[in-house]
Amino acid sequence: MPAYPEFSDLVDAHCHLQDGFLRTALPAALARARAAGVRLMCCNGTHERDWPYVLGLGLSNADICVSLGLHPWYVDFRSTDWLVRLESLVAAHPVGIGEIGLDNALDQRNDQVQEDVFLAQMDLAARYDRPVTVHCRKAFGRLADLVRSMSPRPRRMMLHAYAGSHEMVPVFEKLGFHISICASITRPANAKARLACQRVAPERLLVESDSPAIAPLGIDFERNEPAYLPYVVRELATLRSEEPAGLALRCATNARLFFAGCGRGNF
Numbered sequence: 001m002p003a004y005p006e007f008s009d010l011v012d013a014h015c016h017l018q019d020g021f022l023r024t025a026l027p028a029a030l031a032r033a034r035a036a037g038v039r040l041m042c043c044n045g046t047h048e049r050d051w052p053y054v055l056g057l058g059l060s061n062a063d064i065c066v067s068l069g070l071h072p073w074y075v076d077f078r079s080t081d082w083l084v085r086l087e088s089l090v091a092a093h094p095v096g097i098g099e100i101g102l103d104n105a106l107d108q109r110n111d112q113v114q115e116d117v118f119l120a121q122m123d124l125a126a127r128y129d130r131p132v133t134v135h136c137r138k139a140f141g142r143l144a145d146l147v148r149s150m151s152p153r154p155r156r157m158m159l160h161a162y163a164g165s166h167e168m169v170p171v172f173e174k175l176g177f178h179i180s181i182c183a184s185i186t187r188p189a190n191a192k193a194r195l196a197c198q199r200v201a202p203e204r205l206l207v208e209s210d211s212p213a214i215a216p217l218g219i220d221f222e223r224n225e226p227a228y229l230p231y232v233v234r235e236l237a238t239l240r241s242e243e244p245a246g247l248a249l250r251c252a253t254n255a256r257l258f259f260a261g262c263g264r265g266n267f
């Protein structure tokens with residue numbers, strides 16, 4: 001692993017420490033993240049079965065900030081009282097809402113169910129004033145329409161692993177979204193992501209690993225971890241013609257403001 005001594009304060013705005021190889025190799029991965037300068041990791045639950053474990057990670061680690069939600073990939077597996085369970089956890093703990101969203105890249109899906117599940121959780125985020133983390137694939141226009149029609153709307157929203165067009169960046173910013181950038185920008189063939197990340201307003205910019213998936217170029221795609229966040233920051237700095245350490249610090253500040261009140265509150 002390369003040393004990036006210029007990074008002493010990174011925030012990973014989105015990851016899944018409960019998934020893949022991280023599930024059984026977490027202590028070592030957390031140690032590597034801390035050694036790489038990652039001071040806060042925002043870990044998202046994606047379905048009812050992982051909520052208790054993810055919640056526990058946040059309770060036992062001051063540098064893990066938790067969000068809980070029902071991801072569009074898992075809507076078919078939800079229980080009848082999933083929303084009641086989610087609301088009781090949200091009411092009892094300082095957590096964000098996520099990962100939730102719309103995914104029109106899924107072959108088998110029910111758009112109405114996806115939207116109902118998404119909007120119920122957006123409503124929860126608005127009522128409890130929690131930051132919300134949104135996943136979106138091939139549904140950006142629909143997402144913008146749905147959010148535009150919401151009242152009230154969550155005060156803090158982020159589009160994670162942004163895969164939309166550069167033209168949609170200002171549209172989502174106007175709706176109140178932060179935009180989180182992942183290692184997709186390290187792939188030269190991904191011109192869309194490399195262009196879009198240059199359009200994000202400085203105060204709305206976040207960086208994330210989305211680990212254990214979407215590893216930087218040159219690393220096993222499913223073996224991503226927060227310690228690789230410096231790869232994202234360095235590429236983002238190059239694309240935006242910015243100085244890496246300053247960019248990292250700004251993204252960390254943005255993330256702390258975004259997740260204010262979540263976790264133990266001492267990050």
Ligand SMILES: [Zn+2]
Nearest residue numbers: 016044099210
């Ligand atoms: Zn995710």
